[in-house]
Amino acid sequence: MSLPTRPTAVFLPYTPHRHTEPVAEAPAVSVRLPWLRYPGAKSFALRDIELTVPVGARIALVGPNGAGKSTLLKAIAGLLPVPEGEILIYGRPLGGCRHRVAYLPQRHDIDWRFPVDVQRLVMTGRYVHLGWLRRPGPADHALVAQALEQLGLTALARRQIGELSGGQQQRALLARALAQDADLLLLDEPLNAVDADTRAVVSRVLAKLQRQGKTVIAATHDLGRLETDFDGAFYLCEGREEPAPPGAFVGLIVGRERPLSAAT
Amino acid sequence: MNWLLEPWQYGFMQTGLLASALIGLACACLGVYVVLRRMAFLGDALAHTILPGVVVAYLIGFNLLAGALIAATLTALGIGWFSQRQTVREDTAIGIWFTGMFALGILLMSTVRSFRDFTHILFGNILGVGPDNLWILAAITGLVLLALTLFHKELELTSFDPTHAELIGLRVDLVRYGLLLLLALTVVSCIQMVGVVLTSALLVTPAAAASLLSNRLPQMMALAAGIAVLSGVVGLYVSYYFDVASGAAIVLACTACFGAVWLIHAYRRRVSR
Numbered sequence: 001m002s003l004p005t006r007p008t009a010v011f012l013p014y015t016p017h018r019h020t021e022p023v024a025e026a027p028a029v030s031v032r033l034p035w036l037r038y039p040g041a042k043s044f045a046l047r048d049i050e051l052t053v054p055v056g057a058r059i060a061l062v063g064p065n066g067a068g069k070s071t072l073l074k075a076i077a078g079l080l081p082v083p084e085g086e087i088l089i090y091g092r093p094l095g096g097c098r099h100r101v102a103y104l105p106q107r108h109d110i111d112w113r114f115p116v117d118v119q120r121l122v123m124t125g126r127y128v129h130l131g132w133l134r135r136p137g138p139a140d141h142a143l144v145a146q147a148l149e150q151l152g153l154t155a156l157a158r159r160q161i162g163e164l165s166g167g168q169q170q171r172a173l174l175a176r177a178l179a180q181d182a183d184l185l186l187l188d189e190p191l192n193a194v195d196a197d198t199r200a201v202v203s204r205v206l207a208k209l210q211r212q213g214k215t216v217i218a219a220t221h222d223l224g225r226l227e228t229d230f231d232g233a234f235y236l237c238e239g240r241e242e243p244a245p246p247g248a249f250v251g252l253i254v255g256r257e258r259p260l261s262a263a264t
Numbered sequence: 265m266n267w268l269l270e271p272w273q274y275g276f277m278q279t280g281l282l283a284s285a286l287i288g289l290a291c292a293c294l295g296v297y298v299v300l301r302r303m304a305f306l307g308d309a310l311a312h313t314i315l316p317g318v319v320v321a322y323l324i325g326f327n328l329l330a331g332a333l334i335a336a337t338l339t340a341l342g343i344g345w346f347s348q349r350q351t352v353r354e355d356t357a358i359g360i361w362f363t364g365m366f367a368l369g370i371l372l373m374s375t376v377r378s379f380r381d382f383t384h385i386l387f388g389n390i391l392g393v394g395p396d397n398l399w400i401l402a403a404i405t406g407l408v409l410l411a412l413t414l415f416h417k418e419l420e421l422t423s424f425d426p427t428h429a430e431l432i433g434l435r436v437d438l439v440r441y442g443l444l445l446l447l448a449l450t451v452v453s454c455i456q457m458v459g460v461v462l463t464s465a466l467l468v469t470p471a472a473a474a475s476l477l478s479n480r481l482p483q484m485m486a487l488a489a490g491i492a493v494l495s496g497v498v499g500l501y502v503s504y505y506f507d508v509a510s511g512a513a514i515v516l517a518c519t520a521c522f523g524a525v526w527l528i529h530a531y532r533r534r535v536s537r
Binding site for chain 1: 300414415417418420421423424425427428430431432433434435475478479480481484
């Protein structure tokens, strides 16, 4: 079948007129949320959150399950309505810089039985740059191949996504985030229940992202390797910011809370 | 070999074959999404809700296929609207809507003295397809295949990862509306072949069989199309030689194909263990 579109065809973005340039000197993310709740829910998922993440920083959102880490990431990703308060990405309101933001969802958000292979899953990271009708071109394929290689998935490129192990699925999702070539990466539990191999690969990728000047915000409930993988930590509990527990890693201060030791 | 060729000397058999191939193609390809997105119940509901449209078209002397198209389009939009509101659960909403519309169709049918014409709507009559309807079928199949090709990446992505679609600003609900409209068109053409009652068989069975054989989407569509077209041919032979209802024969041929594929699949799994 001859196809009517080539990679050089006109760009028809999914949301028109929204690909705006970042504001100079603006932080990568600035969040001011008096409260946030899921549509239809009665209780608040987040209360009184202020967070400013400078460009190029790698920040961990730390807290137990149900602390609101995923909710905060989803809000920053623009997946939740924000009725009150403000979230700015590179100084622009949500949705203004969609192509600059990659989001790594938790594994259960995806139908892994669907018949696509790893390469195609990673390719979906390019869709925001392709828009309607355009098909992936050589440059897109090259970026996908590069992302697959960085995460050690080249040999698995043609596997159906459901045939991968949990750690490999996590790596495939991270490969997609890389293929998107975004400036801000929002990672929801990238290290949750993964094998040692995957952990090492993810660490390496995080280090590389920092060298490239990318901004990373990652949710984690693992206090273990914070100082090696991140520049700063933001502690959450029951939807509110918390001071860092004694002795825990703080690094760059991005929230309002000062560590307890520094306050005295 | 003569018995293989004999049926095709009749014009109505030739038209029937062409029509069933066209319908089978559209049904099978779209059916893959119906199966993967678990929309089987929706396809069935769409088939039933167009009955009143067809009956009204008959009563006012309008083209039946056109009446069906209008009713199907309205239903698709209605279902999309309903499922966005979420006041009742989607399957419940569809259940209420589709039985109500079907009952309305039957009620209208009972006001007409002759029930005969309507048996074709209920059970299909592929051999009754006229040349003008053949054009409509060809247009529907062409449109469905074109849309599936052009919007392949969006349909695929919203099916397996709607969160990412939403993140990049791709309207998941818009894609769903589009799919519902395509489904409505396909269901209308399907009704010519096997009727209101058996339509979902043609949408679901070939695609389900294909999904056991392959884990690549385009390959799955090709296999499903092959199974649907083959079932159409086999059903027409059976109906010709044994003088039985063609719609039912075609659906049973699909079911037999699925049975055969399932056996192959089960055997393969045992061997590979």
